[in-house]
Amino acid sequence: MTRPADPDHRPSPSFAASGAPPSSPGDWAAPTADGPVDAVAVLPGSKSITNRFLVLAALANDDSRIRRPLRSRDTLLMAQALRSLGVEVEDHDGEDPGCPDWLVRPAPLRGPALVDVGLAGTVMRFLPPVAALADGPVTFDGDPQARARPVGPVLEALRGLGAVVEDGGWGAMPFTVHGRGALPGGEVTVDASGSSQFISALLLSGARFDRGLTVRHAGPALPSLPHIRMTVETLRDAGVMVDDGDPDTWRVEPSEINALDVTVEPDLSNAAVFLAAALVTGGRVHVPAWPQFTTQAGDLVRGVFEAMGADVVLDREGLTVVGRGLHGVDVDLRDASELTPVVAAVAALADSPTRIRGVAHIRHHETDRLAALALELNRLGGDVVETEDGLLIRPRPLHGELLRTYADHRMAMAAAVVGLRVPGVVVEDVATTGKTLPDFAGRWSDLLAAPPQAEPGRGEQERAERGRLFGGRRR
Numbered sequence: 204m205t206r207p208a209d210p211d212h213r214p215s216p217s218f219a220a221s222g223a224p225p226s227s228p229g230d231w232a233a234p235t236a237d238g239p240v241d242a243v244a245v246l247p248g249s250k251s252i253t254n255r256f257l258v259l260a261a262l263a264n265d266d267s268r269i270r271r272p273l274r275s276r277d278t279l280l281m282a283q284a285l286r287s288l289g290v291e292v293e294d295h296d297g298e299d300p301g302c303p304d305w306l307v308r309p310a311p312l313r314g315p316a317l318v319d320v321g322l323a324g325t326v327m328r329f330l331p332p333v334a335a336l337a338d339g340p341v342t343f344d345g346d347p348q349a350r351a352r353p354v355g356p357v358l359e360a361l362r363g364l365g366a367v368v369e370d371g372g373w374g375a376m377p378f379t380v381h382g383r384g385a386l387p388g389g390e391v392t393v394d395a396s397g398s399s400q401f402i403s404a405l406l407l408s409g410a411r412f413d414r415g416l417t418v419r420h421a422g423p424a425l426p427s428l429p430h431i432r433m434t435v436e437t438l439r440d441a442g443v444m445v446d447d448g449d450p451d452t453w454r455v456e457p458s459e460i461n462a463l464d465v466t467v468e469p470d471l472s473n474a475a476v477f478l479a480a481a482l483v484t485g486g487r488v489h490v491p492a493w494p495q496f497t498t499q500a501g502d503l504v505r506g507v508f509e510a511m512g513a514d515v516v517l518d519r520e521g522l523t524v525v526g527r528g529l530h531g532v533d534v535d536l537r538d539a540s541e542l543t544p545v546v547a548a549v550a551a552l553a554d555s556p557t558r559i560r561g562v563a564h565i566r567h568h569e570t571d572r573l574a575a576l577a578l579e580l581n582r583l584g585g586d587v588v589e590t591e592d593g594l595l596i597r598p599r600p601l602h603g604e605l606l607r608t609y610a611d612h613r614m615a616m617a618a619a620v621v622g623l624r625v626p627g628v629v630v631e632d633v634a635t636t637g638k639t640l641p642d643f644a645g646r647w648s649d650l651l652a653a654p655p656q657a658e659p660g661r662g663e664q665e666r667a668e669r670g671r672l673f674g675g676r677r678r
């Protein structure tokens with residue numbers, strides 16, 4: 204049984220007819236680029252990696268050090284939730300003066316505790332299995348929209364593994380996990396077509412279950428497989444044996460989890476919005492420290508933007524994207540669905556239509572992203588149609604308007620991309636970007652204000668060519 208969505212926090216087609224709401228203090232006039240962007244974007248750490256490290260460090264056999272952790276709403280909520288279960292998470296000076304390390308000291312997990320998940324899928328899904336290992340009840344709740352996000356399959360699986368969970372029959376928040384200090388574990392089958400996080404959640408704690416864990420996915424195709432691979436690799440790095448040799452099946456042997464001394468990679472999904480600025484302005488954006496090998500799904504943005512006409516070069520310094528033409532694309536984003544809002548925004552400014560496939564499940568992300576993107580881009584004059592599993596985007600001349608963001612950080616980022624080319628775009632509640640990226644608006648302004656980078660070998664003619672997207676204007 205699924206609780207009906209909260210109508211106040213879902214894109215509502217009736218809003219399209221009612222016009223823009225009055226401006227509110229959180230609204231932000233998205234800056235327009237007056238020429239090709241030419242900038243370096245330094246990205247803070249990955250949300251997905253930081254929150255996996257925090258969970259494993261809390262379950263580990265000794266103290267851990269997490270270097271360059273992301274400090275954003277989702278990761279601060281994770282740290283706070285672990286503290287409420289008895290784990291110490293403290294700032295500690297590290298190599299990077301702007302970003303202290305996190306020292307994590309595990310302790311016997313205890314309830315009663317109240318976990319505020321905010322709107323973080325990782326906190327909502329990764330922590331119930333941890334709570335099952337605590338001694339005492341742990342209650343989960345979060346933002347109103349979070350109550351509409353699915354978590355039932357994790358709770359059902361925990362019951363199957365021996366846990367007692369009270370959820371009022373909704374399979375959604377608020378719910379209470381009655382931890383008893385240990386969990387028998389064993390075998391369980393889950394339909395994780397709604398979110399890869401259901402599988403990751405069980406795997407992350409599985410080594411601490413008495414009999415370990417075998418989890419099978421049964422249902423329509425799994426989304427976000429790179430995120431499950433990230434979970435498996437992170438576990439293996441912590442000394443846990445994981446067998447993922449059979450399709451849709453994972454076996455975690457019961458064992459200790461070794462303490463971590465790890466560095467968090469830059470967030471490649473958040474990098475996408477900055478790289479998008481190169482595409483839509485015919486400019487150039489460099490992201491330093493882009494990993495050569497990574498399990499981050501955001502890495503797939505390289506192929507997507509290349510297919511849309513950009514030059515994409517990955518070398519030891521990082522990733523450089525140079526926008527040239529900007530074309531539509533037919534792309535399956537099932538593996539990297541969190542890229543959808545930014546790719547849709549870029550596509551709305553391209554010279555030919557785009558089809559995005561494979562992302563039906565993002566109707567249950569921070570908001571119904573398919574409905575929200577169609578509604579909001581169409582409000583600006585676009586022609587965007589929702590399909591069963593994605594979007595069909597036919598570029599049209601767009602005009603400025605308030606773009607509603609539905610508490611979704613990636614809707615705000617998508618709006619900023621459109622604003623680069625469309626004067627008068629106002630982004631509702633830009634602070635919502637703090638879910639995964641501190642000071643997005645400041646970083647975005649810096650990107651536009653950056654002096655041109657030295658461009659060895661790039662001549663005036665080429666810069667003029669890139670300036671074509673601005674009707675011949677260029678710096």
Ligand SMILES: O=C(O)C1=C[C@@H](OP(=O)(O)O)[C@@H](O)[C@H](O)C1
Pocket residue numbers: 250251252324325397398399400403426427430540541
């Ligand atoms: O495990 C993770 O860190 C994530 C998995 C994905 O979730 P879904 O499988 O629900 O898309 C992704 O979209 C989300 O941003 C982060």
Ligand SMILES: C=C(OP(=O)(O)O)C(=O)O
Pocket residue numbers: 322323324325541568569613639
């Ligand atoms: C879907 C996302 O987040 P969450 O981890 O809350 O699912 C996202 O960051 O795009």
